[in-house]
Amino acid sequence: MFHYFKIKGNSMLPSLESGDLVMTSNLVEIKRNDIVVFNDASYGIVVKRISSLEEGYLKVKSDNLKTDSPVCTKLHSKENIIGKVISVL
Amino acid sequence: MKIEEALAHCDIPCKIYDPIVIQIAALTVVRIIDIIEEKKLDSSKSEDCAELARLTLEKENQARIVKDETRIIWGDYFKDPQIEAFPDVHSLVHSIMLQSSKCKQSLSRENAEKLVSLVNEFSEIFWKTKEVETSRVTAPYPPALEMVVPNLS
Numbered sequence: 001m002f003h004y005f006k007i008k009g010n011s012m013l014p015s016l017e018s019g020d021l022v023m024t025s026n027l028v029e030i031k032r033n034d035i036v037v038f039n040d041a042s043y044g045i046v047v048k049r050i051s052s053l054e055e056g057y058l059k060v061k062s063d064n065l066k067t068d069s070p071v072c073t074k075l076h077s078k079e080n081i082i083g084k085v086i087s088v089l
Numbered sequence: 090m091k092i093e094e095a096l097a098h099c100d101i102p103c104k105i106y107d108p109i110v111i112q113i114a115a116l117t118v119v120r121i122i123d124i125i126e127e128k129k130l131d132s133s134k135s136e137d138c139a140e141l142a143r144l145t146l147e148k149e150n151q152a153r154i155v156k157d158e159t160r161i162i163w164g165d166y167f168k169d170p171q172i173e174a175f176p177d178v179h180s181l182v183h184s185i186m187l188q189s190s191k192c193k194q195s196l197s198r199e200n201a202e203k204l205v206s207l208v209n210e211f212s213e214i215f216w217k218t219k220e221v222e223t224s225r226v227t228a229p230y231p232p233a234l235e236m237v238v239p240n241l242s
Contacts, residue, residue, distance in 0.1 A: 004090070009097030016097060037095045047095040051169040061169040065218055067099030072168050 001026050003083055005037055005047065011062035011069060012047060016088065022047070024083030035085040036060075038076060045082065046071055053078075106166045108212040112236050114154040115208040118192050119201040119232045121148040126196075152189045155208065159185050162215060171218045181211055205234050212237040 007020040015035060016022065024037050032053050038060075040046045048060035048071060057075045062068070125144050130137040163182045172178060188204045191197070209225070216223045222240040227233050 004092045005095035006092050007097055008094045009099055011097040011099035018097065021092065022095070040098075043096055043098050045093055045095045047097050051173075059169065061173075062097070062099060063170075064099065065170050065174065066220065068166070068168060069098045071098050072170075 001083070003037070004089075005045065007047060011064050011067040012049070013064040015049075015063045016047065016085075021089040022085045023087040023089060025086045026081070026083040028084050028086065030078070030081060030084055037082045037085065039080045039082065040071055040076065043071055047085070048072065106162050106215070108158075108162060108208070108215045108237075111155050111158045111162075111208050112205075112212060114151045114158065115201070115205045116228055116230075116232060116234060116236065117151040118148055118155070119198060119205060119234060121151065122196050122198050122201050123232055126198075149193050152193045152204075155189045155204065156186055159208075159211060162211075166215075167218075174218060175214045178211075178214055181207065181214070185211060202234065205236075209235065209237045 003024045005022050005024065007016045007022060008018055010018055012035070022037070030036060030050070030053070032050050035047065035049050036058075037045060037047045046060075048069075049063055050058050051061040051072075052059045056078050058078060058081075059072070059075060061072050121144050125141065128137075128140070130141045132138055132141065159182055163178065167178060185204070185207045188200065188207055191200045192204050213223050216237070216239050223237050224240055225235050226238055228236045
């Protein structure tokens with residue numbers, strides 16, 4: 001299944017800019033270092049890069065080292081992943 | 090077609106981190122050791138005893154500030170991206186902890202200078218994570234040792 005999202009924020013620079021339109025898919029294998037869109041209980045729909053992945057859980061990171069986010073400090077369930085970013089339109 | 094927003098979230102409660110607090114505390118440890126040496130305090134005199142106690146207490150306090158503030162930046166600011174970029178930061182922070190304790194336990198200027206050196210390394214790493222260039226300059230106050238400053242425009 002494919003979804004489209006508009007990126008808001010600068011934490012994924014230089015990979016993704018605010019305003020970029022991305023396409024995600026949940027039909028592809030998810031691996032470490034993939035950029036994924038997922039649901040976070042506190043912040044809603046978030047886009048980040050997977051920094052580690054194990055036993056149903058993942059940790060994420062921002063690409064922009066100048067930024068920081070509490071989203072990157074906790075474990076997220078793999079079930080919360082909406083899809084992997086497969087294309088920037 | 091409705092297109093939802095995906096938040097590239099970048100926000101933290103505080104965001105104000107600067108290793109200058111650690112650097113000043115480390116330099117102060119050296120300065121206090123120098124003052125104790127310069128004053129030639131006589132422990133048989135009660136006034137000198139009181140001053141020595143005060144200086145020693147402050148040396149302890151400044152070494153504790155080095156430990157506390159280093160732990161805060163390491164624990165709160167450094168996350169996976171920074172740690173992946175600088176994997177040696179853990180051992181460097183641990184060295185700062187041990188060296189601060191050595192400075193609390195002794196009046197060795199050599200130990201305190203080593204602490205300043207380690208803190209300078211930590212400061213350089215911190216600013217590199219923010220992609221800010223740094224310079225090594227002589228502190229414009231005693232003990233006039235080398236310190237790391239960010240090149241801010």
